Amino acid sequence: KAGVTQTPRYLIKTRGQQVTLSCSPISGHRSVSWYQQTPGQGLQFLFEYFSETQRNKGNFPGRFSGRQFSNSRSEMNVSTLELGDSALYLCASSPVLGSYEQYFGPGTRLTVT
């Protein structure tokens, strides 16, 4: 089975721009979660989607949004980028909603200049 894939792998944007990141979960997995990883902060939960519906949301501003499509693929959007948004964004999939164990993609490294 193919693993979780994320595109693009690297991205450089300018402050004020917006960005869309994509995640394709493992085939058959219906739950997708997004995390932000910054040095010294671990993985911070952004949101979780299941069956095209956002089920949970972390403590991030409204500039961060996402969606999930009928094929379980998910996109994450960040508008009005700030320097502090520079991070590794990780997507994780699970077979069902609320699974303890998650399968992570390689991440998208976003740099905001």
Place this chain on the structure above:
Amino acid sequence: DQQVKQNSPSLSVQEGRISILNCDYTNSMFDYFLWYKKYPAEGPTFLISISSIKDKNEDGRFTVFLNKSAKHLSLHIVPSQPGDSAVYFCAASAGTGGFKTIFGAGTRLFVKA
């Protein structure tokens, strides 16, 4: 407020010796704990987990110990191998789902040949 803390940003161990990675948590509601391993340019991969009803779980060279009274868990790797060099994340969950899973900041393990 970091509910899950990995106080050692890095650890260096000689090949063949034991590696001990530590993790402390503050929320007594956490009932499931996980360790993930992350290589550069890859997403975290699940390594081992333990339920709060147990105090030890072993899987090959990897053993996780849980001390609920001290709110402390540790990952032991015996014997350590150069391929174990990676960042290790401790995670704790107060219920199922990414939303309720809190990750530590990670510990970078170097295993010297």
